[in-house]
Amino acid sequence: MTLTDVERMLADRYGRGVSSSRRRLWWISVIVVAVLATAALGWSTVSGALRTVDAETTGYEVVDDHTVDVRANISIAPGTAVACAFEAQDTEHGIVGWRVVEYAASDSHLRAVVETVPTVAEATTGLVRSCWIP
Structure with a gap:
């Protein structure tokens, strides 16, 4: 048709x-x-x-009533600077210490760091709160 x-x-x-x-x-x-x-x-x-940053707390040590050492592994692309916030907490998870640390760019993908966090009272734990690319 x-x-x-x-x-x-x-x-x-x-x-x-x-x-x-x-x-x-x-x-x-x-x-x-x-x-x-x-x-x-x-x-x-x-x-x-x-542009991602992974941070993991690997341990902590309460040095005295006003100091905590925090150990962490930071994973980031080589050649990238990074900043991390570390904190110390008391028995009720209140923040008794805080510190921000900036790290220069490195050729390594994984960085193991130990940071001393000053506290205003005795801490029972320390941890890496977060990391970011500045």
Whole structure:
């Protein structure tokens, strides 16, 4: 069955007949948008992972009523400076000491550090609170 010129004109006007070139252009557009969205998501994931800092408290030692030594491992991309907050707590988990330390960039991925935290009262624990890229 063939369409007459009038039927073809009406089909084009009211969207019943979509030419193959329009259909192909639509699918190419969909594919391009999907590829760009995937690339953007991948880049944001990779760039976010490159700027992460992991810190783990490995131990502490209460030196006296006004001092706690905190041991920690800091994992960060080589060549990146980092800052960390260390804290000391009492028996009720109140903060009795606090110290922020900045570390220069290093070639090492893992850094083992020991920091002395001064306290205003006797502490029962010491920990690394958080680390960030300054």
